[in-house]
Amino acid sequence: MRNRFSKQGGWFKVKAGKATGWVHMLSVRKGDAKKGADNASGLLALSSGRAGTGKVVATTGVRGLNEEELKAATFNEAELQRAEANASSKADAATFAKQGKLVARPFDYLPAK
Amino acid sequence: MNRVGRWVATQSERPDLPWHFGVIQSEDMNAFAAPGGYIFITLGLYRTFQGEADLAGVLGHEVGHVIRQHHLKILQQSKLVDAGSKALSKSVGGNDKVQQLIGSGAEIVARGLDKDAEFEADRIGVVLATRAGYDAYGLPSVLQQIGHAAKDDNRVALLFKTHPLPEDRLNKIDAAMGDRFDRVKGLTLEKRLLKVKK
Known part of the structure; x- marks a missing residue:
């Protein structure tokens, strides 16, 4: 979507x-992503309610997290400490929100459909 | 990320949990939450964000898992609790206990939560982002981005295995949102999102 x-x-x-x-x-809604499809087919797909076709070039060979890696996870104290050190206080977060002109407002949770 | 996450979490009924947010250096697209308020997003997922509202929506989804205690429900339903308590009763050392907990956590991440928990977290994510002043459609935008990934893309393999497909999630959140957000304006904050170089 970004470019078009x-x-x-x-x-x-x-x-x-x-x-x-x-x-x-x-x-x-998207159609099935196909490698190498051109923009025109993507636009055609949008007009028929099937956007996104051809936008993504599938990247094979990029290794993701897999189950084996997750199950082999080990405790890393240094990384945990880094995560702790980066924590933000409520006041700090509120200041950052204000800088971005974000204003909190009430909104009810959505019921399940 | 911590400031955005904390601001979003502050809009929930657990504003005072010790919330922590972080990035996992992986090109995989995924996000994780652990009981107690630890939330992580992979770099690969972060790269799909087009504005701070997208980040807020995803963090809101993960905050939803924490505040509704979805992991604990899975732990209670599964044999993981048995396995954990047996290991602890053997009076193992501190590091082994921690390793046992990590093992259970990784097991949950690998198995995934149940589908309804994911749909519920989507609904919460949209609402928390809205309460925080963001555009409501950050999370749906990210779901669309993820949905564009080909099914054979390794970067979404675990996500697609452990979550309902983006298409199903978009249909559900669309139905739940209905016209409630039509007059709700929010910020996308595209320029403020920190861009991460390859």
Whole structure:
């Protein structure tokens, strides 16, 4: 999405020829990612409600975390201490929020559907 | 990350837990929470974020697991508790106890929580980010980004194994959000997000 569409909140700005418009992001769904598909097919997919096709080049060979690695995890005191040292206080967090003009507000939890 | 995480967690009913947030140096895309308020995001997942609101939404999801004690429920349901208590009753040394706990934690991470716990954490993540003043769609945006990864991409293998697929999660959160957020404005803070170089 990054290159072809701009995004504002929950909305994607989309262009098709000379026309521009806004599509709600939750109305946009991906198709299966295919290697090497071009942008035109991606745009076509968006218009049919199947966005994202062709956007991602699959990276094979990148090793991720796997179960064996997780089960072989060992305690690392130095890293834990680093994590502890980086903790933020509520006051520190509130100051940072204020710098970003973030204002806390009430909002009810969502019921399960 | 700690400032954003703490601000988001402060909007929950457990603002005073000793919250800790960190990054795991892995190109895998995943995020983890542990009971007590330890939350970690992989570098690979962080790279998908386009603004601070995305980070806030993901941290809100993990905060959701902690405040609803999802891990403890899994521990209680599984044999992990038995295994843990047996090991402890053998009066093992301190390091062995810690290692036992790490083993149980890693086991949970590898197995994953149940699907409903993930859907619930998604709903909480969206709400906590909104309460914190962020745009509500950070977490859904990240789910879309993850959903773009090919199913054979190693970086999402564990995530897809332990979580419902992004498509299902987007459908659920879409239904739960409905029109509740239509008039709710929030900040995405794209420029403030720290970019991490390759």
